[in-house]
Amino acid sequence: MNKKEINAKILEIIEYIQTTESYQNYLKARKVLEQNEKIRNLINDIKTLQKELVKNPLKKEELDLKIKEKLNILNMEPSYLEYQTYQEEINNLLTIFENKINKYFFDVFN
Helix, strand or coil, rough: CCCHHHHHHHHHHHHEEEHHHHHHHHHHHHHHHHHHHHHHHHHHHHHHHHEEEEEHHHHHHHHHHHHHHHHHCCCCCHHHHHHHHHHHHHHHHHHHHHHHHHHHHHHCCC
């Protein structure tokens, strides 16, 4: 298989993934999150606290508690949970393709 054929197959896989119901649902759920100010703020707060934790490891206990509180609030948001579910479906699909590709190359070169 030459480089052009490999690129064509890769594009075929990408197009397939983009047309799956899981991917379409993921895009819709992501759009809902992007439009939800409360969720966006929670996510940004968590990221800020995580960065602060990296910079200030001595405050680990305090910052971990704040992060956990924000995550608990975030995990009570139905739209966030839905987004996570679709994201996990997409990640599983990508893992399946990754495993198949790895097996193909393993078989070709061994």
